[in-house]
Amino acid sequence: MRIYLDNNATTAIDADVLQVLEGSLRDVYGNASSIHKEGQTARRMIEDAREAVARLIGAAARDVVFTSGGTESNNAAIFGAFPPEGRFHIVTSSIEHPSVIEATRALDRRHADVTYVAPSRDGVVAASNVIDAMRDDTRLVTVMLANNETGVVQPVAEIGAATRARGVHFHVDAVQAAGKIAVDVETLQCDTLALSAHKLHAPKGIGALYVRRGTKMSSHLVGGAQERRRRAGTENVPLAAAFGAAATLSMQPHDVASVRDAFERELRAAFGAAITINGERVARLPNTSNVTFHGADGEGIVIALDLSGVAVSTGSACSSGRVEPSPVLLAMGLSPDDARATVRFSLSRFTTLAEVRRVAALLVDLVPRCRAR
Numbered sequence: 615m616r617i618y619l620d621n622n623a624t625t626a627i628d629a630d631v632l633q634v635l636e637g638s639l640r641d642v643y644g645n646a647s648s649i650h651k652e653g654q655t656a657r658r659m660i661e662d663a664r665e666a667v668a669r670l671i672g673a674a675a676r677d678v679v680f681t682s683g684g685t686e687s688n689n690a691a692i693f694g695a696f697p698p699e700g701r702f703h704i705v706t707s708s709i710e711h712p713s714v715i716e717a718t719r720a721l722d723r724r725h726a727d728v729t730y731v732a733p734s735r736d737g738v739v740a741a742s743n744v745i746d747a748m749r750d751d752t753r754l755v756t757v758m759l760a761n762n763e764t765g766v767v768q769p770v771a772e773i774g775a776a777t778r779a780r781g782v783h784f785h786v787d788a789v790q791a792a793g794k795i796a797v798d799v800e801t802l803q804c805d806t807l808a809l810s811a812h813k814l815h816a817p818k819g820i821g822a823l824y825v826r827r828g829t830k831m832s833s834h835l836v837g838g839a840q841e842r843r844r845r846a847g848t849e850n851v852p853l854a855a856a857f858g859a860a861a862t863l864s865m866q867p868h869d870v871a872s873v874r875d876a877f878e879r880e881l882r883a884a885f886g887a888a889i890t891i892n893g894e895r896v897a898r899l900p901n902t903s904n905v906t907f908h909g910a911d912g913e914g915i916v917i918a919l920d921l922s923g924v925a926v927s928t929g930s931a932c933s934s935g936r937v938e939p940s941p942v943l944l945a946m947g948l949s950p951d952d953a954r955a956t957v958r959f960s961l962s963r964f965t966t967l968a969e970v971r972r973v974a975a976l977l978v979d980l981v982p983r984c985r986a987r
């Protein structure tokens with residue numbers, strides 16, 4: 615049996631979610647905009663799903679727009695909320711997901727000035743640094759709730775209070791946080807917030823964008839009145855239903871942290887000061903362990919673990935055959951060698967103690983053989 619510890623990349627579909635998906639794919643084929651019975655059945659299903667997703671983030675159902683996933687939600691918010699003309703300013707962080715970073719860079723090439731706020735060594739983007747970076751011409755602030763590589767939770771509510779006070783649009787990428795920690799749009803005081811279903815045991819290709827009522831934004835897809843005109847196109851009812859079911863299941867209590875903590879204790883006992891657990895001292899997602907094995911080759915560890923039946927990942931990107939160290943870890947001040955020596959273990963509610971103990975034992979054996987060249 616393989617051990618899957620790459621749940622921040624994507625998750626397996628929950629068996630109950632799969633049932634919902636299969637049932638709706640088979641039985642609910644009506645167009646949710648049609649007035650006949652088939653259409654109304656589809657409409658009810660998508661509205662129930664919207665309620666469930668809204669509950670996950672403390673929102674009103676009418677403020678939830680279904681999208682194709684986190685990337686679309688982030689793009690829609692950033693391009694939709696930023697003024698189409700004139701020169702204005704954006705504040706974001708240097709540890710955002712590429713779907714945020716690349717969108718702000720695209721605006722930078724057109725008519726925006728962008729400030730990228732760096733994190734601390736622990737991976738925290740200080741709220742005061744974001745607030746200090748705001749200017750009179752700032753029209754958009756976008757900061758993630760939890761980082762996908764380190765799991766570090768950002769002080770988003772504090773930033774939300776400041777943006778609200780100044781009337782600046784605040785977007786939050788909550789793709790990694792939702793389903794793992796409590797997310798509440800009122801506490802965060804955000805105007806828009808991105809979600810992705812495949813990070814919480816639902817299928818890929820569906821996500822949501824929360825848009826606070828009254829928010830002025832342009833639509834990224836036009837040509838239909840669906841999703842309150844915020845996202846045109848015939849709704850994908852089965853995927854939305856699956857997302858709704860997964861959102862409800864993710865709100866049940868799960869003690870993932872105790873399994874992750876046991877894993878880290880085993881690593882600490884075996885490796886001592888030869889490892890650094892990044893973000894260990896600050897608030898983190900309960901499922902994420904980002905570990906630097908000093909002097910080792912992270913890519914080599916990932917490959918060796920894969921051959922031993924374990925799926926994990928590095929934060930590095932392979933561009934033109936060369937392994938580039940993770941920009942997130944570099945922004946936190948890790949050296950390129952340490953960044954390349956880092957591996958991300960991301961657990962799920964299905965991960966067992968026996969599994970993480972097996973992975974820890976494998977690492978004890980593997981790491982000394984995966985030295986950096």
Ligand SMILES: Cc1ncc(COP(=O)(O)O)c(C=O)c1O
Pocket residue numbers: 622623682683684685686688711713758760761762787789790810811812821
């Ligand atoms: C923080 C974060 N934002 C956005 C995304 C993109 O989501 P999707 O894969 O649904 O496009 C991801 C996916 O890895 C992510 O981790």
